[in-house]
Amino acid sequence: MRRDWHDLLGGVAMVATGLFVSIYSQLHYDIGSLRQMGPGFFPVTLGGILAVLGLAIALPAWRRSGTARPLALPEMLAILAAIAVFGFGLQTLGIVVATAIAVVLASLPAPRPGWIWRCVLAVAVTALTWLVFKHGLRMTMPVWPEFPG
Amino acid sequence: MTAFDGLMHGFSVAMRPDVLIYCVLGVVLGTFIGVLPGIGAMAAISLLLPITYYISPEAALIMLGGVYYGAQYGGAVASILLRLPGTPQSAVTTLDGYPMARQGRAGVALFASMISSFLGSMIGIAVLIGLAGWLSNAATSFGAADYAAMMVLGLVAASTIGSKSPVKAFAMVVLGLILGCVGTDVNSGVQRLTFGQTELLDGINLVALAMGLFGVAEIIGNVRAAEREGSPPHVSLRQLLPTRDDLRRLPGPIVRGGALGALFGALPGTGSTISSFLSYALERRVSRRPERFGEGAIEGVAGPEAANNSAAISAFVPTLTLGIPGDPIMALMLGALVIHGIQPGPLMLDARPDMFWGLVVSFGIGNLILLVLNLPLIGIWVSMLRIPFRWLYPAIVVFVCLGVYSVRGSSYDIAAVAVIGAAGYLLAVARFNPALLLLGFVLGPLIETNLRRAMLIGRGDPMIFLTRPISAVFVAATVALITAAIWGALRKRREGLGQR
Numbered sequence: 213m214r215r216d217w218h219d220l221l222g223g224v225a226m227v228a229t230g231l232f233v234s235i236y237s238q239l240h241y242d243i244g245s246l247r248q249m250g251p252g253f254f255p256v257t258l259g260g261i262l263a264v265l266g267l268a269i270a271l272p273a274w275r276r277s278g279t280a281r282p283l284a285l286p287e288m289l290a291i292l293a294a295i296a297v298f299g300f301g302l303q304t305l306g307i308v309v310a311t312a313i314a315v316v317l318a319s320l321p322a323p324r325p326g327w328i329w330r331c332v333l334a335v336a337v338t339a340l341t342w343l344v345f346k347h348g349l350r351m352t353m354p355v356w357p358e359f360p361g
Numbered sequence: 362m363t364a365f366d367g368l369m370h371g372f373s374v375a376m377r378p379d380v381l382i383y384c385v386l387g388v389v390l391g392t393f394i395g396v397l398p399g400i401g402a403m404a405a406i407s408l409l410l411p412i413t414y415y416i417s418p419e420a421a422l423i424m425l426g427g428v429y430y431g432a433q434y435g436g437a438v439a440s441i442l443l444r445l446p447g448t449p450q451s452a453v454t455t456l457d458g459y460p461m462a463r464q465g466r467a468g469v470a471l472f473a474s475m476i477s478s479f480l481g482s483m484i485g486i487a488v489l490i491g492l493a494g495w496l497s498n499a500a501t502s503f504g505a506a507d508y509a510a511m512m513v514l515g516l517v518a519a520s521t522i523g524s525k526s527p528v529k530a531f532a533m534v535v536l537g538l539i540l541g542c543v544g545t546d547v548n549s550g551v552q553r554l555t556f557g558q559t560e561l562l563d564g565i566n567l568v569a570l571a572m573g574l575f576g577v578a579e580i581i582g583n584v585r586a587a588e589r590e591g592s593p594p595h596v597s598l599r600q601l602l603p604t605r606d607d608l609r610r611l612p613g614p615i616v617r618g619g620a621l622g623a624l625f626g627a628l629p630g631t632g633s634t635i636s637s638f639l640s641y642a643l644e645r646r647v648s649r650r651p652e653r654f655g656e657g658a659i660e661g662v663a664g665p666e667a668a669n670n671s672a673a674i675s676a677f678v679p680t681l682t683l684g685i686p687g688d689p690i691m692a693l694m695l696g697a698l699v700i701h702g703i704q705p706g707p708l709m710l711d712a713r714p715d716m717f718w719g720l721v722v723s724f725g726i727g728n729l730i731l732l733v734l735n736l737p738l739i740g741i742w743v744s745m746l747r748i749p750f751r752w753l754y755p756a757i758v759v760f761v762c763l764g765v766y767s768v769r770g771s772s773y774d775i776a777a778v779a780v781i782g783a784a785g786y787l788l789a790v791a792r793f794n795p796a797l798l799l800l801g802f803v804l805g806p807l808i809e810t811n812l813r814r815a816m817l818i819g820r821g822d823p824m825i826f827l828t829r830p831i832s833a834v835f836v837a838a839t840v841a842l843i844t845a846a847i848w849g850a851l852r853k854r855r856e857g858l859g860q861r
Contacts, residue, residue, distance in 0.1 A: 237554070245821060249812070249813045295761075298762045300772065302775075314755070334755075345763050
């Protein structure tokens with residue numbers, strides 16, 4: 213099928229976001245008048261504009277072929293997982309374990325096989341992180357995992 | 362305050378030990394980031410935003426400014442040696458810088474780019490001093506309608522000028538404006554679009570947004586792309602020495618590029634990237650032998666490098682005197698000031714002379730440091746190019762998380778970075794420019810406040826935007842830009858149909 217999928221999906225996403233914001237704001241916030249604009253005026257108008265722009269992006273893309281750009285899915289998942297583990301683990305695992313896991317996770321999609329460099333990197337970054345953020349900047353957060361009792 | 366008094370006052374601020382340290386830190390870190398392909402000035406400034414909470418506002422602004430122009434010095438190194446632009450602003454430098462390197466003249470190209478960057482910055486500083494006083498005086502007569510119209514013009518200009526798809530660019534701006542609405546409405550106290558999340562009461566965290574869009578999203582896209590194994594040539598100090606013929610060719614492009622950059626940097630919507638491309642085109646036009654361009658013409662390095670540095674400095678004119686950032690990087694600078702409770706505007710020159718003049722003098726000092734540091738240290742910067750991206754990006758991911766966490770000790774903000782980073786990467790893949798989203802985000806609340814005020818003053822009649830001469834000019838310019846964009850799109854479409 214000859215379609216510009218990037219613009220088509222992007223445009224549809226804009227239409228959906230715009231319509232949602234506009235309708236949600238219309239239902240929940242006071243629009244006011246032109247003279248005394250309420251809190252709803254700006255989001256309702258902007259949502260409408262975004263929906264129209266989204267249409268203007270998606271419609272021409274339906275009848276046009278585009279060059280597809282590959283999605284770096286493994287990279288995206290690995291890095292998001294690293295951030296998630298770090299964010300949720302910081303308070304329970306402590307900065308040392310959380311950093312080490314996050315670095316190894318983030319390094320997984322790198323185009324170089326082998327575990328040795330990944331582990332060396334994890335140790336180095338963990339040491340640097342502890343030195344800068346805990347020792348240097350004295351941020352308050354646990355260093356090691358905290359076991360109950 | 363005369364310019365002379367101002368500069369003296371600025372020296373007393375910029376030479377304070379703490380400020381000087383952050384200035385040096387900014388320019389060195391900026392060069393480092395600029396040298397490394399894969400992360401640009403936006404990512405670097407986003408990463409450093411949390412630090413600005415802990416230091417004085419003038420030191421914060423001076424450091425972030427240093428990162429910006431330092432990255433332009435560094436960006437040229439990767440452009441010349443590897444044909445990989447370290448930053449978008451130095452992309453055009455590859456056109457003649459890389460051929461020079463292939464001819465064994467890498468050192469001369471680096472020398473030309475550094476000296477042009479330095480002299481271009483000096484031109485930018487002179488224009489900043491000249492324009493800022495004049496514009497602050499003029500801006501004291503600006504009303505709410507004028508401000509609102511000017512900001513809308515800025516957003517339209519940023520999305521139409523030099524953009525391949527103005528519609529997509531403008532959609533990003535509008536999305537940014539919507540995200541700027543999130544949080545407690547200042548006028549009514551109503552919580553807008555927070556969906557019951559107490560963490561969103563103060564709005565979306567600028568640091569999380571910037572880090573997600575420019576830290577995480579750029580890393581995801583570059584894990585593979587930045588891993589090309591290039592081996593940069595060795596550059597010794599002696600190779601930096603230009604010939605007499607090179608020296609004779611430099612002054613013209615530097616002066617023209619510097620002037621061009623200073624002009625376009627101060628205008629809304631056109632920044633240092635566009636300035637560097639325009640300067641290249643100009644040099645080719647005025648050259649008596651344009652066929653040399655693309656094959657190692659030193660003018661093709663000197664002009665654009667002078668232009669992008671000059672533009673980086675004159676971009677501070679509207680940001681500091683009107684409180685209106687002309688490009689996304691300036692939006693981040695403004696965000697850093699707002700973090701400190703400082704709202705730049707026409708009164709800032711008189712109310713906070715330490716801020717303005719300290720910054721002006723720090724530009725001079727920072728550029729001098731870059732020149733005297735980078736020329737002898739060029740070998741170190743070149744060896745930085747050999748660091749593979751895979752050693753760096755996992756560390757950056759951790760630093761992003763800790764940086765966001767340090768702002769208010771919230772794991773919620775780290776999760777927000779992940780969500781924003783994923784969205785930002787998907788947008789970038791679909792060729793939507795997330796930088797414009799940030800511009801809309803920062804300007805959104807300002808536009809809304811001024812728009813509401815203007816409509817109140819105008820008793821609900823939108824004609825107020827046309828009856829005030831200043832705002833009428835801005836509205837006319839906005840309409841002209843939109844018309845030009847639509848006309849351009851229609852013409853492109855007709856040509857496309859004709860080819861079929």
